[in-house]
Amino acid sequence: MSTLALKIDVDTWRGTREGVPRLVELLQRHRAGATFLFSLGPDHTGRAIRRVFRPGFLSKVSRTSVLEHYGLRTLLYGTVLPGPDIGRRAAATLRAVRDAGFEVGVHCWDHIRWQDHVAGLDAAWTRREMERARDRFSDIFGETPRVHGAAGWQMNDAAYALERELGFAYASDGRGSGPFQPVDANGRPFGVPQLPSTLPTLDELIGMDGLTPDNVHAHLLALTADPPAQGHVYTLHAELEGMKLLPTFERLLDGWTAQGYQLVSTGEQFARLDPFALPHCRVSMGEIPGRSGVLSLQGAAV
Known part of the structure; x- marks a missing residue:
């Protein structure tokens, strides 16, 4: 049976508090596995306003109703309002996900800081951010994390190593x-095996070519x-x-089950x-359709 791994990025305090429990309940009803990747430090979502100057950002915002999905309060965190410390305030919620049988891992410490800066910063900065996230995860769960999924698909060579x-x-x-082992500029393996996301995300699709929350599931x-031989990864x-898109996701779960996929964690x-x-x-x-800026892409085999 082909597998389709569900990778859940949890970016914000609101998403942790409200979205995560709803997803746990839905996945349990569908007997689906999944991996939850948590932002573990402060929610500074409001600082994303700096992206207004990035090519394609305003177009994406207008298509995906950022205010509707994230809420005004979230969009003020880190600017007008102090950013809630997600890992400290939601530790019980995070542990409940693990206790419900789902895989848990690290998304980042500060989502906005990682997504906006890691690609251009050095190994020392990267180490501080990753160690903070690793240590907070260990404090919450009593064990070291096994899986990392970068915020915004943003990385640098130091992060891989x-x-x-x-x-x-x-x-x-x-x-x-599909799965691969990353290599450095000299072709030497480094880091850990990668299971990249193989499918577009809803926010990349909705508003493009007539796709809406009501019909985007058919496109996916x-x-x-x-089914590919080594399965799909959907973020x-x-x-x-x-x-807001919970009904759309449920239609996807039903559709993937009908297609014969086993829904699993990464x-x-x-x-x-x-x-x-x-x-x-x-x-x-490099760039991909529907998303502003550049992100980490798998290259050809060497």
């Missing part, structure tokens, strides 16, 4: 076509009609599929792989 040093078993940091189901967001999908047989690929920063 640190994943192995900090004890991660695998990661899902970028976009691509057409993309998954022919969803607690702030979107866990809230950890379950990783456990089925032979890490030593993965293709070796470089990673680079």
Whole structure:
């Protein structure tokens, strides 16, 4: 049976508090596995206003109703309002996800800071951010995290190397076509195996080519009609599929089940792989349709 791994990025305090419990309940009803990746430090979503100067950002905002999905209060955190410390205030909620049988891992410490700055900063800055997130995860769960999934699919070479040093078993940091082992500029393997997201996200699709919350599931189901040998990874967001787009996500779950997929965590999908047989690929920063800016992309095998 082909697998489709569900990777849930939890970016904000509101998404943690409201979206995560709704997703847990829905996934349990559908007997679906999933991996929840948590932002563990302060919610500074309001600082994303700096992206207004990024090409394509205003177009994406107008298509996806950011205010409707995130709420005014969230969009003021880190500017007019202090950012809530998600990991400290929601530790019980996070542990409840693990106790419900779902895989949990690290998304980041500060989502906005990582997404907006990591690609251009050095190894020392990257280490501080990753160690903060790792340590907070360990404080909450009493164990070290096994999986890392970068905020905004933003990475640098130091971050890939640190994943192995900090004890991660695998990661899902970028976009691509299937599992791979990242290599450096000299073709040497570094970091940990990657399970990139293989499908577009709802916020990349809605508002494009007549796609709406009511019909976008049909577009995605057409993309998954022919299962790849090593399965798909679909990234969803607690702030979107866990809230206003919950009915859309439920239609996807029904559709994927009808297509014969086993809905699993990224950890379950990783456990089925032979890490030593993965293709070796470089990673680079590039653009994809429907998303502003650049992000980490799987390159050709070397």
